[in-house]
Amino acid sequence: MSERAQRFTAVAIVLHWAIAAAILFMLPLGFWMHGEAEDGNTSQGVFQAYQLHKSVGLTILALSLVRLGWRLLNPPPALPPHMPGWERFAAKVTHWLFYALMLGLPLSGWLFVSAGWSIHDDAPLAVPTRWFGLFEVPHLFGLDRASADVREDAADIAFNAHAILAFAMIGLALLHVAAALKHHLFDRDAVLAHMVPGLPGPGESEPAPKQPLRLAVLGGGLTLVAVAVIALGFNAVQIASRAAPAAPYTIEIAEPEAPLAPEATPDPVPGGVTAWRVDQRSSAITFAYVYEDESGSTDFSGRFARWRADIRFDPNDLDGSSVVVTIETGSAITGIAAHDGALPGPEWFDAAAHPVATFRSTRFRARDGGYEVDGDLTIKSETRNVDMPFRLTIEGDRAAATGTIEIDRRDFGIGEGSGDDLISRDIEISWRVDADRVR
Numbered sequence: 001m002s003e004r005a006q007r008f009t010a011v012a013i014v015l016h017w018a019i020a021a022a023i024l025f026m027l028p029l030g031f032w033m034h035g036e037a038e039d040g041n042t043s044q045g046v047f048q049a050y051q052l053h054k055s056v057g058l059t060i061l062a063l064s065l066v067r068l069g070w071r072l073l074n075p076p077p078a079l080p081p082h083m084p085g086w087e088r089f090a091a092k093v094t095h096w097l098f099y100a101l102m103l104g105l106p107l108s109g110w111l112f113v114s115a116g117w118s119i120h121d122d123a124p125l126a127v128p129t130r131w132f133g134l135f136e137v138p139h140l141f142g143l144d145r146a147s148a149d150v151r152e153d154a155a156d157i158a159f160n161a162h163a164i165l166a167f168a169m170i171g172l173a174l175l176h177v178a179a180a181l182k183h184h185l186f187d188r189d190a191v192l193a194h195m196v197p198g199l200p201g202p203g204e205s206e207p208a209p210k211q212p213l214r215l216a217v218l219g220g221g222l223t224l225v226a227v228a229v230i231a232l233g234f235n236a237v238q239i240a241s242r243a244a245p246a247a248p249y250t251i252e253i254a255e256p257e258a259p260l261a262p263e264a265t266p267d268p269v270p271g272g273v274t275a276w277r278v279d280q281r282s283s284a285i286t287f288a289y290v291y292e293d294e295s296g297s298t299d300f301s302g303r304f305a306r307w308r309a310d311i312r313f314d315p316n317d318l319d320g321s322s323v324v325v326t327i328e329t330g331s332a333i334t335g336i337a338a339h340d341g342a343l344p345g346p347e348w349f350d351a352a353a354h355p356v357a358t359f360r361s362t363r364f365r366a367r368d369g370g371y372e373v374d375g376d377l378t379i380k381s382e383t384r385n386v387d388m389p390f391r392l393t394i395e396g397d398r399a400a401a402t403g404t405i406e407i408d409r410r411d412f413g414i415g416e417g418s419g420d421d422l423i424s425r426d427i428e429i430s431w432r433v434d435a436d437r438v439r
């Protein structure tokens with residue numbers, strides 16, 4: 001048999017380069033998003049990076065299964081005769097280790113997200129996995145319904161395995177590339193040419209015999225891979241531009257220009273513009289609702305574990321003040337497994353399609369010894385104007401603010417399915433923010 005006849009099949013070549021490109025894309029993406037989450041960046045961009053990572057990762061799993069099946073049915077080209085026994089053995093071990101990693105890495109990631117546990121906040125985090133937003137991928141082994149202890153342990157083990165396998169993948173890929181280059185540049189054999197279409201093997205100068213079907217699969221398949229790579233790159237750039245780190249929570253209080261009416265004036269703040277940083281340990285955004293069925297009604301409450309707020313507030317310049325609050329809808333926690341499992345789903349917050357809810361102020365005014373902020377509340381892409389009274393006190397270097405509003409969840413398309421009759425339509429949203437002066 002000639003060197004050319006021994007090349008990998010067109011299907012094997014297309015799958016090889018598709019999986020290789022996807023893994024090369026996934027490694028930096030994974031490290032980047034893990035780092036951002038570790039730094040507390042809960043922006044929409046980071047959320048979308050997680051969704052993209054999960055979708056591409058599950059695609060790699062599916063392609064790797066196809067590749068493995070194809071490999072078992074279509075033996076690869078023979079290794080060159082000059083290779084010593086140890087090198088053949090090393091090549092075999094490396095290739096089978098690749099298959100183990102191509103399956104183990106995505107499986108450990110899938111197991112990790114199935115646990116529904118945030119290793120960053122050490123708290124439940126129920127985010128559905130939707131494959132490129134098209135359909136929901138089930139959680140493995142019903143883990144999301146297990147106890148908090150089991151989910152925490154499963155998440156820790158799965159994430160550690162995921163990270164270790166990722167490093168193993170990097171090591172193996174470096175070894176693999178080095179070996180391929182050694183074959184091509186030093187041994188000058190046809191090993192690299194087996195996998196690179198158009199690359200002539202050593203001593204090959206005649207054109208390859210025409211095989212129209214092979215050329216069609218190679219051309220079509222590799223073009224698809226190239227288009228997918230460009231689309232992923234484009235997506236990644238867009239995601240990165242949406243992933244500006246969450247602005248620290250600040251309340252900027254400008255030099256007073258005119259004294260306020262005494263009842264509207266919090267403790268005076270001396271000095272110039274002052275920034276305040278939110279103290280997440282004692283700050284919270286909570287929600288309360290009533291569950292009612294034939295056996296009676298029960299009050300429930302929950303909180304959003306991840307949110308950020310950018311506040312510019314000056315009691316002497318209410319017209320110039322503004323607040324933007326961004327809440328990660330998938331971070332809603334009630335502590336009741338059945339509710340936590342349902343909340344991120346399409347009927348309730350639809351966290352995959354609408355990862356964040358926002359409040360943007362339009363006007364501040366002094367009211368009843370406190371304040372009121374009017375603004376646009378957007379949940380599931382529905383925007384309503386709300387007026388929210390709040391209290392603010394500033395003592396030395398510490399500011400504390402509290403407020404409450406009631407919303408009709410149907411205004412935002414929340415819970416219009418099976419839970420509509422069981423859960424109260426009015427939902428109370430309360431917040432408390434403690435902030436420290438930043439000098």
Ligand code: HEM
Nearest residue numbers: 026027030031034054057058060105106109110113163166
């Ligand atoms: C071959 C496919 C995959 C590769 C190469 C890959 C690679 C990585 C890497 C390098 C990291 C960062 C690890 C660290 O910081 O130490 C990571 C994190 C992560 N991966 Fe994957 N991954 C793959 C598949 C998947 C799949 C299929 C899922 C889920 C369905 C997944 C979910 C995750 C999650 C959620 C994290 C971040 C954990 C966190 O920081 O909260 N991965 N991945």
